[in-house]
Amino acid sequence: MNRPTQKVWDLLTSLKLTIVCLSALMVLVVACTLAQVRLGTLGAVNLYMRSWFYWIPLGGFSIPIFPGGAAVGLVLMLNLIAAQAKRLELSWKKAGLWIVHLGLILLFVGEFVTSAYQVDARLVFEQGQTTNFLEVPRETELAIVDQTDPAFDDVHGIQEGALARGGTVAVPNTPLSVRILAWQRNALLGPARPGLPPAGATQGVGVGLAFSPLAPVTSDEQRDLSLAVVEVRAGDRSLGTWLASNAIEQPQAFSAGGRTFSLALRDRRLYLPYSLTLEQFRHDVYPGTEIPKNFSSLVRLQNPARGEDRNVLIFMNQPLRYDGKAFYQASFGKGDTLSILQVVENPGWLIPYVSTILVTIGLLVHFAISLRRGLRRAAAAQEPAPQEAA
Amino acid sequence: MVRPSISSVFAILAVAAGAVACSREDVTSYRVAKVPTPVVASAAPMQAASASLPPAPQGGALRWTLPAGWSEKPGGQMRYATLQAPVTGRLDASVVVLPGPAGGELANVNRWRNQIGLPPLDDGALAKARKSVKTKAGTVKIYDFTSASTPPTRVVAGLAEGKGDTWFVKMTGDASTVAAVRDDFMKLLGSLRFE
Numbered sequence: 001m002n003r004p005t006q007k008v009w010d011l012l013t014s015l016k017l018t019i020v021c022l023s024a025l026m027v028l029v030v031a032c033t034l035a036q037v038r039l040g041t042l043g044a045v046n047l048y049m050r051s052w053f054y055w056i057p058l059g060g061f062s063i064p065i066f067p068g069g070a071a072v073g074l075v076l077m078l079n080l081i082a083a084q085a086k087r088l089e090l091s092w093k094k095a096g097l098w099i100v101h102l103g104l105i106l107l108f109v110g111e112f113v114t115s116a117y118q119v120d121a122r123l124v125f126e127q128g129q130t131t132n133f134l135e136v137p138r139e140t141e142l143a144i145v146d147q148t149d150p151a152f153d154d155v156h157g158i159q160e161g162a163l164a165r166g167g168t169v170a171v172p173n174t175p176l177s178v179r180i181l182a183w184q185r186n187a188l189l190g191p192a193r194p195g196l197p198p199a200g201a202t203q204g205v206g207v208g209l210a211f212s213p214l215a216p217v218t219s220d221e222q223r224d225l226s227l228a229v230v231e232v233r234a235g236d237r238s239l240g241t242w243l244a245s246n247a248i249e250q251p252q253a254f255s256a257g258g259r260t261f262s263l264a265l266r267d268r269r270l271y272l273p274y275s276l277t278l279e280q281f282r283h284d285v286y287p288g289t290e291i292p293k294n295f296s297s298l299v300r301l302q303n304p305a306r307g308e309d310r311n312v313l314i315f316m317n318q319p320l321r322y323d324g325k326a327f328y329q330a331s332f333g334k335g336d337t338l339s340i341l342q343v344v345e346n347p348g349w350l351i352p353y354v355s356t357i358l359v360t361i362g363l364l365v366h367f368a369i370s371l372r373r374g375l376r377r378a379a380a381a382q383e384p385a386p387q388e389a390a
Numbered sequence: 391m392v393r394p395s396i397s398s399v400f401a402i403l404a405v406a407a408g409a410v411a412c413s414r415e416d417v418t419s420y421r422v423a424k425v426p427t428p429v430v431a432s433a434a435p436m437q438a439a440s441a442s443l444p445p446a447p448q449g450g451a452l453r454w455t456l457p458a459g460w461s462e463k464p465g466g467q468m469r470y471a472t473l474q475a476p477v478t479g480r481l482d483a484s485v486v487v488l489p490g491p492a493g494g495e496l497a498n499v500n501r502w503r504n505q506i507g508l509p510p511l512d513d514g515a516l517a518k519a520r521k522s523v524k525t526k527a528g529t530v531k532i533y534d535f536t537s538a539s540t541p542p543t544r545v546v547a548g549l550a551e552g553k554g555d556t557w558f559v560k561m562t563g564d565a566s567t568v569a570a571v572r573d574d575f576m577k578l579l580g581s582l583r584f585e
Contacts (some may be wrong), residue, residue: 113527126480128541128564132422141418147504156421162416168510173421191555204497208489249469249486250501253510254399262504271420 012082021076028069031166032270039218041155042138049117070115077108093373096366103136103358109166110129110351118346121270122330126338127358130277134343135267140226142244143266144178148259156261157268158238163228179231181241189247199229199243204252228265232256242276274303275322281332297339314341374388424507447490451483452550452557455581470557475574479567480543483575485559492556495549499533502545505562506537523576526583527552534574536565544568545565548579557582 011017032048039047049056052071053064067075082102089093090337141157150321156171157180168179180202192198192210201207208231227245231238234256242252244265251262277300284294295314301308301322312320320327330342378379394420396525452470455530456462459476465484473483500510501518509517521532530548537543546568547560562576 128480147424152421153424153426155422157418157420159416159418169416172417201492205493205501207491207493214412247469249484253497253500253504260510269552271422275423334480337478337480 009082012079013086015083016081018083019074020315021072021079024067024072025069027066028072034067043218053108072111073098073108073111077105080105080108093369095370096362096364099362099365100359102364103355103362106358110348110355113348113351115349117143118344119270120346121275123327123341123343124338125276125278126334127278127281130275131343132272132275134270134272136270137223137267140224140246140265141268142178142228142230143251143262143264143269144174144176144232145262145264146174146232146259147253147262154268155271159268160226168233174261175234175260176261177233179233180228182227182229183232184211184213184227186214186216187227187245188214189225189245191226199227200240201243203240203254204242205248206245206252209243211243211245226265230263232263234383272323273305274301274308276301276327278339281336283332283336295332295340297329299327313388323337401545429533438477451585452487452552452559453583453585454559454578455484457577460499460574461577464566473578475560475571476560477567477571479564479570481563481571482569483559483561485557487557492558495531499550502547502560502562503535505540506535506545507539507541508535509536523548523580525550525580527541527557529580530559535558541565546572546575548582550582552584 023354023362028048031054032044034249035044035048044256047068049069051068053068054066055064057064084098084105088101092097119136121136123131123134125131129363140163142159142163143156144156146154146156153293154173158169158171158172162169163180164181164185166183168177170177183308189211190196190208192208196210196212198208198210199206201209211227214225225245227243229241229243231241232254233239239256241256242254242263244252244263246265246267248264253260255261278297279300280297280298282294282298283292284296286290286293288373294315296313299312299314299320299343301310301320303309314320314327316327316329319329324347325343325345328342328344329339331340347368395484399576410486412505416546423544454516456473461474463472465471470486470487471485473485475481475483493501496511496513496516499516503510517531519535521534530550532548534546535544542560542565544565545560545562547558550557559579561571
């Protein structure tokens with residue numbers, strides 16, 4: 001190894017780097033905890049823990065002033081791997097420590113998989129209602145739905161990233177394209193008035209409406225009211241300009257090429273190849289009190305592809321695990337007739353369990369090896385020294 | 391002793407960075423079976439950021455007399471008020487105000503029909519479906535549709551026009567629930583006035 005490479009290698013395997021990383025994590029945890037007051041849980045976690053750097057605005061720019069949780073986690077993982085490779089010898093005597101380190105590395109990998117691939121969604125339904133989609137509450141999409149077929153809908157969701165970038169987006173398998181004229185993550189919507197000109201809609205319920213930009217919400221209990229002003233085109237022909245907002249509760253319809261479409265800005269939807277019907281929601285209390293005893297949803301799960309039609313009871317700490325998703329009882333409303341399920345899809349959900357088991361096994365193995373070695377030493381010490389032949 | 395090469399360390403780094411950097415496509419497409427649109431607004435469990443700021447109509451506010459047992463809450467943004475009937479079951483009653491013709495009567499009626507899975511009407515069918523009631527707020531146009539789904543969903547709505555705004559007083563829910571409070575709702579529509 002040449003000298004610069006050796007220096008990098010020494011740095012990567014040093015215990016000092018481990019301590020620096022652990023200290024940085026402590027700082028991040030404290031800052032993230034305090035920031036939850038003003039940013040909410042999700043905002044603080046995204047800003048401090050699931051980012052590569054913590055940025056602050058300076059003039060017209062942003063500069064990174066501290067490594068984020070992702071960067072620290074990655075360096076710590078590499079430090080762990082490198083240190084293990086450098087210091088631990090590959091022998092049965094060290095098997096326990098190898099397993100412990102493998103478990104810890106897996107824990108870091110699990111967090112990366114979770115932050116990159118976990119989807120948090122929710123399912124809101126009332127008693128008797130059947131639904132085949134989940135909603136991602138913090139993400140928005142502009143849904144263009146071809147409703148012409150009496151049995152099916154062709155749903156095209158233009159994602160928030162594309163709306164924020166602007167420009168023109170082609171709608172797949174249709175002659176339509178959508179030109180994004182305006183996008184606001186959060187806005188106050190109301191009638192146009194002097195000083196507040198109309199947003200420019202020429203079609204639908206948004207004609208004559210205006211908006212004022214607002215800062216995005218940070219509280220976990222609030223939601224942004226987003227809007228997009230879009231021109232829909234069929235080939236070279238403009239069909240008009242619509243104002244779409246999740247404050248407008250119903251889709252706006254239009255026709256093109258003999259087909260019927262609707263347009264709506266809504267929470268991003270994840271469609272399921274099966275349906276769920278809320279048969280019954282129960283909110284039980286202890287007799288004579290208002291203290292909750294039990295929340296549960298009796299759900300009918302129908303999956304024609306698998307020939308399944310069965311009832312499932314979802315209650316506190318007893319989720320339905322199905323199709324790679326976990327459906328937890330989260331909340332309720334409308335006089336106990338509406339149930340809200342938190343739905344989590346995390347391809348790496350088993351990794352923390354596996355890593356914890358590995359660490360436990362590793363410690364037990366290391367303890368057993370050390371115990372065996374200690375017992376042998378003790379036995380050797382008690383054996384009488386061999387007498388030399390006279 | 392085993393020593394990994396530096397290149398293997400950077401390979402791990404690249405894989406990890408690549409995994410985190412994966413981005414979603416701009417447009418996602420699905421073909422899905424039709425399912426009736428939920429009666430309750432999907433966003434209902436979370437509070438809108440500016441829910442305490444109702445729209446400011448230009449032509450004076452629509453008022454009504456609540457039937458016995460009914461209550462109302464101020465809305466936010468597009469929703470002027472939410473009405474609550476003393477009944478259990480799926481029901482959502484609201485008052486919405488929009489400037490101007492709000493896309494037109496036909497488009498709005500077809501939007502409601504679409505919400506409960508009914509096909510759109512043309513102008514002729516719209517006129518046949520329309521009923522009217524004279525109120526202090528002028529003539530209120532009334533529509534009443536029931537879906538063909540099981541269980542059926544019903545929407546009853548009144549349109550009032552006043553000084554440049556269009557007001558929609560609408561009730562949607564399970565057909566049996568809507569039927570139970572329809573008479574009260576019609577009395578409420580009859581009491582509409584501008585103040």
